[in-house]
Amino acid sequence: MIELDRLEMTPLLQCKNLVAGYRIKSGFVHAVDDVSFDLDRGGFLGIAGESGCGKSTLAYAIMRLLKDNATIESGSLLFKGADLAKLDEEQMKKIRWVDISMAFQSAMNALNPVLSVGEQLTDAIHAHEEATQSDARKRALEVLKLVDIPKDRFNSYPHQLSGGMKQRVMIAMALILNPELIIMDEPTTALDVVVQRTIIEKIQELRKTLGFSVIFITHDLSLLVEISDTLAIMYAGKIVEYGASESLFNRPLHPYTKGLMNSFPSLTGMIKRMGGIEGKPPDLLKPPEGCRFHPRCPQAIPICRESCPSLEEIADRHSVACFLHKGAEIL
Amino acid sequence: MNENILVLEGVNKHFPVNSFRMHGKVVHAMDDVSFSLRRGEVLAIVGESGSGKTTTANVMARIYKQTSGRVTFEGREISKNMSREDELRYHKKVQMIFQDPFGALNPTRTVGRIMERPFVIHKIAGRRKAVEESIDKILIQVGLEPPEQFTRKFPHELSGGQRQRVNIARAFAVEPELILADEPTSMLDVSNRMSIMNMMLYLKESHSVSFIYITHDLSGARYMSDRIIVMYAGMIMEIGPAEKIINNSFHPYTRLLKSAAPSPEMGLKRKRLITGGDIPSLIDPPGGCRFHPRCPFVSDICSLEVPAMKKIDEGHYVRCIL
Numbered sequence: 001m002i003e004l005d006r007l008e009m010t011p012l013l014q015c016k017n018l019v020a021g022y023r024i025k026s027g028f029v030h031a032v033d034d035v036s037f038d039l040d041r042g043g044f045l046g047i048a049g050e051s052g053c054g055k056s057t058l059a060y061a062i063m064r065l066l067k068d069n070a071t072i073e074s075g076s077l078l079f080k081g082a083d084l085a086k087l088d089e090e091q092m093k094k095i096r097w098v099d100i101s102m103a104f105q106s107a108m109n110a111l112n113p114v115l116s117v118g119e120q121l122t123d124a125i126h127a128h129e130e131a132t133q134s135d136a137r138k139r140a141l142e143v144l145k146l147v148d149i150p151k152d153r154f155n156s157y158p159h160q161l162s163g164g165m166k167q168r169v170m171i172a173m174a175l176i177l178n179p180e181l182i183i184m185d186e187p188t189t190a191l192d193v194v195v196q197r198t199i200i201e202k203i204q205e206l207r208k209t210l211g212f213s214v215i216f217i218t219h220d221l222s223l224l225v226e227i228s229d230t231l232a233i234m235y236a237g238k239i240v241e242y243g244a245s246e247s248l249f250n251r252p253l254h255p256y257t258k259g260l261m262n263s264f265p266s267l268t269g270m271i272k273r274m275g276g277i278e279g280k281p282p283d284l285l286k287p288p289e290g291c292r293f294h295p296r297c298p299q300a301i302p303i304c305r306e307s308c309p310s311l312e313e314i315a316d317r318h319s320v321a322c323f324l325h326k327g328a329e330i331l
Numbered sequence: 332m333n334e335n336i337l338v339l340e341g342v343n344k345h346f347p348v349n350s351f352r353m354h355g356k357v358v359h360a361m362d363d364v365s366f367s368l369r370r371g372e373v374l375a376i377v378g379e380s381g382s383g384k385t386t387t388a389n390v391m392a393r394i395y396k397q398t399s400g401r402v403t404f405e406g407r408e409i410s411k412n413m414s415r416e417d418e419l420r421y422h423k424k425v426q427m428i429f430q431d432p433f434g435a436l437n438p439t440r441t442v443g444r445i446m447e448r449p450f451v452i453h454k455i456a457g458r459r460k461a462v463e464e465s466i467d468k469i470l471i472q473v474g475l476e477p478p479e480q481f482t483r484k485f486p487h488e489l490s491g492g493q494r495q496r497v498n499i500a501r502a503f504a505v506e507p508e509l510i511l512a513d514e515p516t517s518m519l520d521v522s523n524r525m526s527i528m529n530m531m532l533y534l535k536e537s538h539s540v541s542f543i544y545i546t547h548d549l550s551g552a553r554y555m556s557d558r559i560i561v562m563y564a565g566m567i568m569e570i571g572p573a574e575k576i577i578n579n580s581f582h583p584y585t586r587l588l589k590s591a592a593p594s595p596e597m598g599l600k601r602k603r604l605i606t607g608g609d610i611p612s613l614i615d616p617p618g619g620c621r622f623h624p625r626c627p628f629v630s631d632i633c634s635l636e637v638p639a640m641k642k643i644d645e646g647h648y649v650r651c652i653l
Contacts, residue, residue, distance in 0.1 A: 050520045163380075192379040192547055197591035219521050223593040263521045265554035267577060267592055276525025280490055 010081075011038040012181060012213050013062070018075035018085070020061045021237075021284075029284045031057035033237035034075075036311070039181070039230075044207070044214045046228030046245065048221045048260065052281050054237040055217045056105075059183045061085075062215070063102055064092050079181075098128055101174040103167075105186040110170060111158040117144070117169050118154040124176050143172040147202060164195035171203065175210070183215045188223075200227055222264045225249045230317075233257050236282050236292040239311060243318030253320040255297045291323070299324060335403075336509060336541050337368040337391065342400030344386050348614060359613045360386040362565045363637075364400070368509070373535065373542040375552035375573070377588065378562035381610045384545045385430075387562070388511045391543065392427045393418070405508070423453045426502035430514040432494035436486040442497055443482030446470070449505045465504065472537075473500040473530060492523035496530070503534055509541045516551070528555060549592050553577050558646070561585045564611055564621040567640070571647030581649045583626050620651070628653060 020032040031054040039045050047055050060066050062077055064084060077084035079100065084092070104110035112120055121140035125131050131139075141151060147168040158166055167187060174182045184203075188196040204227065207214060218224055224231060224245070231248045233241040233256065241254040252258045259277035279296040282288050288295055294304040303323050312326065313319040342364045345357035361383045368374050376384045389395045391402070393409070402409045409421065429435040436445055446466045449455075455462075470478035473496040486494055495515060502510055512531065516524045532555065535542050544555045552559050552573065559576040561569040561584060569582040580586050611617050617624050623633040632652060640648045 050522050193549075193591040193593075194379055194587060196593075220593065221521065226593055260521060263525050264593075265525075265550045267550045267553065267589065276529075277522040278526065280492070280522075 010078075012041045012043070012079065013039040013215075014076075014078040015039075015062070016076045016078070018058070018061065018077065019073040020057055020066065020070065020075075021073065022057075022067070022070045024069065024285075027285050030237050030287060031070075031284060032061060033287075035234075035237075035239055036075075037230075037232055037239065037242060039213055039215065041180075042207075042211055042213055043230060044216065044228045045230045045232065046224035047215065047217045047232045047234055048219060048224050049234035050219060050281055052284070053234045054284075055234050056185055058234075059102065059185050059215065059217055062183060063096060063100060064089075065096075065102075097124060097179065098177050099179050100181045100183065101177065101179040102183045102185065103170045103174045103187045106190060111166060113158055116155045116157055117149075117161075120169075121173060121176055124173060128177055139176065140172075143175050144169075146175065146206060147172045163191055164199065167191060167195075167199055168202065171199070171206075175206070175212075178210070179212060181213045181215070183217070185217045186219070187216075189218065189220070196223075203227075220264075221260045233260065236287055237284060238292060238321065240293065240322070241320045242311060243315075243320075247315065247318045251318075253314070253318075253325050254293075254322045255299050255324070256293050259296075291321075334370045335367040336370045336405060338401075338403040339367070339387075339391075340365050340401040340403070342387075342390060342402060343398045344383075344390055344395060345398045353614065356614050359565050359616050361390065361397075362616075364562075364565075364567055365640075366560060366567065366570060368541055368543065370541055371539060372558065373532075373544055373556040375544045375546060375556035375559045376562055377546060377549055377552050377559055379547060379588075379610055381564070381613070382562040383565040383613075384562050385513055386565075388427065388513045388543065388545055391509075392425060392511050393421060394427075419453065423505050424508040426505065426507040426510055428495075428498050428502050428510065428512040428515045431518060432491055432498055433486075433518075435498050436494060438486050440485070441482060442470075442475075442484050442486070442489075445486075445497065446482065446501055446504060449501060453505050455505060469500045469504050472503075472534065473497075474526075475500070491519050492527065495519060495523075495527060499527070499531065499534070503538055503540075506538065507540055509543070510535070511543045511545075513545045514547070515544075517546070517548075524551075531555070549577065549588050561588065564616055565613055566621055566637075567650060568622065569647075569649045569651075570640075571644070571649075575644060575647050579644070579647075581643055581647075581653075582622075582651050583628055583653075584622050587625075 015035060015037050018032055018035045022029040022031060035058060037045065049055050061072055062084065072085045075085060118140055122136040125136040125139060141154060144154065149165060149168055149172065161169065188199050216224065216228055228245050231243065231245045232239045233254065235256050241248060241257045248257065252261050263276045277296060282292060290306050291304040291309055294300045297304065301323060309321045309323050309326065311319045311321040314325055342361060344361035345359055348356045348358060364387060376387060378384045386395065390397050396411045447462060450462045467478040470481060475481045475493065475496055516527050519527060544552065546552050556573050558571065559573045560567055561576065561582065563584050569576060569585050576585060580589055611621060611624060619634040619636055620638055623629045626633065638650050638652045640650050642648050
């Protein structure tokens with residue numbers, strides 16, 4: 001009984017002080033630097049940031065699919081009691097795709113061009129469990145039906161599908177072993193607005209019926225605010241603001257979040273001149289001293305140049321890493 | 332202000348299909364496209380991929396020649412065949428900014444060499460010193476400062492946003508009359524997007540050019556433009572002043588685009604999409620209204636004939652029988 005209680009109370013995935021990066025000739029690139037977050041069962045976590053902020057590296061670190069020159073330096077990734085960061089490849093194989101799967105950014109390249117949709121789906125089943133050919137086929141057809149791909153597409157090759165269909169096949173691939181967590185790395189970036197909307201609706205619908213959790217990574221904050229319940233804003237390898245989406249949208253605190261919010265024009269209301277964010281993200285080989293955002297920050301104060309603010313909870317389910325919100329003694 | 336700089340009348344563009352099975356068939360990339368652009372105006376063309384918006388830009392830029400129909404620029408008809416000199420003169424006046432900032436710059440040339448090319452081709456400012464001065468001036472205007480640092484660099488040393496700034500500087504360098512911008516911000520990072528859009532608006536004012544802005548993002552179109560054209564499957568569906576298109580959109584397709592655009596204000600209150608589906612094949616486009624297979628308000632007549640453009644308000648036209 002106690003066991004069961006504990007299982008329900010603990011988050012599905014707990015990322016604690018994760019540091020990961022790439023070792024290259026000229027040094028170590030801190031792509032993910034001291035990142036912590038919790039993902040509840042059935043939760044929808046959105047991670048937003050510019051390119052190069054480390055959001056994809058974080059996703060690949062959770063999947064343990066980092067490139068050869070990249071490593072997880074320290075920190076832990078607790079998933080259902082096991083620390084993903086410390087598992088060896090054999091143990092990881094049992095978790096990857098069975099418990100945690102991933103929908104990749106470019107469906108155009110992530111599908112094998114010389115295998116039909118059906119072969120790729122059944123391959124995934126055969127790789128992870130003993131199943132008969134007809135059994136696998138039946139299950140592949142079931143997931144295709146879930147994502148609204150007609151039966152006769154089972155034998156189609158990726159090039160015969162439209163961009164939106166390929167992306168839906170990617171989602172079917174991620175669903176095929178009925179995982180508890182799906183990581184989606186910019187699954188809709190290359191798509192048109194209408195197709196993007198249909199895919200988002202599909203994901204939300206499936207999430208309700210199948211009950212999996214999602215980590216959704218994108219640079220499009222406007223989309224993310226709408227669909228996720230928890231948001232993490234990443235900048236230069238660090239989470240700078242973290243909290244419930246509504247709270248983050250109604251009361252963005254970090255100057256970077258404010259800048260991002262100001263980067264997309266709105267369809268309703270007055271047209272106002274918008275700023276965006278000047279400058280570009282720092283070189284992660286030698287990130288700036290102090291707060292990593294200070295060279296671009298319009299509200300920087302002297303202390304920002306000297307030390308790096310830590311993520312602190314300032315309201316219920318809303319934390320921010322910024323000296324401006326640290327209390328009176330520093331201001 | 333009311334003078335039309337560019338007029339398209341019933342322009343079609345069909346591409347032959349090079350396949351044995353479909354021999355003799357054509358892709359209807361642009362069908363019966365008519366609109367005019369006033370001097371100093373920003374006109375946005377909005378649509379999904381495959382709606383023909385890029386083909387329209389390419390026809391205007393004379394990268395493609397139209398299959399039929401009339402294109403008039405500054406009161407003179409642009410014929411399908413032009414002499415080399417006329418062609419050059421046209422290109423000096425009509426410049427294009429491409430979608431892909433990576434592909435549009437020659438990787439083996441420095442920014443300085445890339446920026447010199449339009450001056451050499453169009454024989455502007457003969458003296459080397461004068462050319463260099465104009466290049467520096469335009470680079471400062473697009474925010475690449477100090478210019479002497481950038482002229483020495485190669486495209487691969489620049490970020491995406493900087494590359495797109497070079498593209499924009501190059502388009503404005505020859506003092507054109509009309510700029511065709513084909514999704515100039517779609518491949519850029521969010522933080523760059525607004526500054527590039529603001530810069531284009533600023534340059535448009537300071538160089539007094541007309542602007543065609545092609546995008547799939549309705550809210551971006553609203554931010555940039557005076558008027559909006561909504562295209563679907565090679566045809567114009569709705570055309571009108573930007574605010575009217577957004578607030579009083581009439582065509583079901585425009586409403587579909589509107590409901591699909593991300594808007595955090597709506598949050599969970601959002602209604603479901605009115606329709607799904609994909610853009611139709613343009614080799615055998617659906618008979619009648621091209622949108623009818625996806626239209627939630629479809630009736631029998633929709634599949635019979637192509638509806639004509641109907642005026643519903645001052646300057647606001649729509650291609651729908653409703």
